Amino acid sequence: MKKLAHALKSAFGEDAKADVNSNPVTLTVPVERFAEAAKTLKDGSAFLCAEWATDDTESGRGFCVYACLREGGEYLIVKAEMSSEAAGPEFPSLVTHFVPAYRFERQIRSLMGIIPRGHPDGRPWIKFEDWPEDAWPLRKSFDASKAMTCSEGQYLWLEAEGEGVYEIAVGPVHAGIIEPGHFRFQAVGETIINLEERLGYVHKGIEKRFESMTWETAVKLAGRVSGDTTVAHSTAYSMALESMTHCHVPERAQWLRALFIERERIANHLGDIGAICNDAAFAFMLYQCSRLKEAMMATNHRLFGHRFMMDRVIPGGVTVDISVDAKKEILSELDFLDENFNMLVRIYEESSSLEDRVRSTGILTSKLARELCVVGIVARASGLDVDCRVHNTFPPYDSIGVNVPALTAGDVHARVWVRVFEIRESMRLLRRILKTIPSGSLFAHCNAVLPDTTGFAAVEGWRGEIIYWIKSGQQGEINRCMVRDPSSVNWLALEQAIKGNIVPDFPICNKSFNQSYSGHDL
Amino acid sequence: MIRILRQIFRTGIVTNQTPQFDDPKIKVVGINLDDSVKKRFRRSLSVREVDAGSCNGCELEIHAINNPVYDCERFGIHFTASPRFADVLLVTGPVSKNMEVALRRTYDAVASPKIVIAVGDCGCNGGIFGETYASLGGIDKVIPVNIYIPGCPPTPADILNGFYKIFLAVKNPVMI
């Protein structure tokens, strides 16, 4: 038995029951001991990855709450059932043990109508204050096809008082071409003393929408949770379904998925580096990087039929192959990218005015990063060594091996530098993949989904770890699809990293995080 | 500095010379622009982009029309930060319930005459997100739309084609 499961088992004895059919290991604990279980695991240095709830009232049971934790390469799910008799379902909040539970639980309360007992913040999250009080869309009794009738409402913002304190409210519609969200700063002079984010503007009811789709068609929706991460999201969804149906994906298909994921990573990192530099008024980098990114997009379109490779990954495999000529084309494109990118990195390093803006700006300390359980590029810039390609490895990464950068400065520069490192590493991976990709078929049929089973997958997208947890209902249909984009945890880190910085540095900080609104709001 | 200059010269001009402009996919409704508008829009079109609930895929392609390969500014298409300065609202969607008010307010803030372009399958009809408690469907469910650019997401060329319709509509094709 692995470390976390063992720790919980030995602390809880008979009170922690293992669910035989589930992946990863799922231990059910009595609901009143839910927070205590989290505490035990935290003492075993676990991170909280996600927390969510299900509504099993249709099958005669009550609501369930789940927490997914990770330590090293081990994932563990702790589950607690709430009795169906109880008038208002409740569970003890994990907030005192894990900071990210703060938003997960507000979300559970807002969308599922379950009370996290002991949670300090009763304000809704994602659900807006003008929604009807009893609109809990994730409940089975909620009819998602009906429009809601909304009324007036007021969100209670945190307030700061004192001499010289003032507020700046930004959004939801921002000045650039970006997604909507509201930021409220409290500042004294130029210095930010607090930032409060309010997200949820692009909530499209994705998790509920999954429940009205079939397993095969839902992969399209997964690919549109966050458009810039379409490949990694559809891969994560597909892998969750494959784990549920014990489907063996042909090797060639797995290698092609990795090829797509790494191309997506390079393209997005290039875009980010350009955009970050542009926010320091270094427009040269923006145009150079976006030109390289555009070259990749055009190649994707030519070779794989879509600029972002949307819908190219499906459960069981992939829909496009790569020809010998296409391989050659990608290899020569890599040479072109390599040469130009190296020159750009040199210029970046030599620009002292740029350095002045990016160094020691927006620092997220290692300690905070650990407490906030951040993932992906943000984590790796703040000294956390987490990458699903390594700790939850799957082919072809297990045989190729991935070098993961670990920087500790946690500032904007570190987040740029992680990207620089990763672009180079992804180029190496691409060359390896192209050289040794095995032959074979592209697709294997998945078995039909059995009733009442669960599936799970964690995939490293370009932002970080993406988690899908799916559950089938009585007829084998989609009963619940929990999506955890890296943004769901990393947004909290931006609020912390910006404290003490000056207001004009917010855009560059925000870009260096570049989290997804859509992936968070769902 | 010398390295920057060298890289600029080495790169040269990468702008795609021949986008293909007349695209039958793109639907235009109800633009009837009087003379003053023709004058006003000629080679100068200020655009305010609004994400009313997209998955951000469409945003990436709108970014792409600003890149050196598509370079929309050569046609006078220019993105502005304030709706007050805008002639055109470029909206991606579906319109989420939570963005409805913000979209209406942004629309109201644009001075008349104004043109609304709906971008993407979602913007045209709600796309994969459909009409639910959280998604109101296409942009025209909330504000009037003049030009529809389908695609998931539409390519940068598609989006430029959509803009071209405005220039066509003023019977003064300034795109060359």
Ligand code: SF4
């Ligand atoms: S049209 Fe496609 S890319 Fe655009 S917002 Fe909708 S799902 Fe995303």
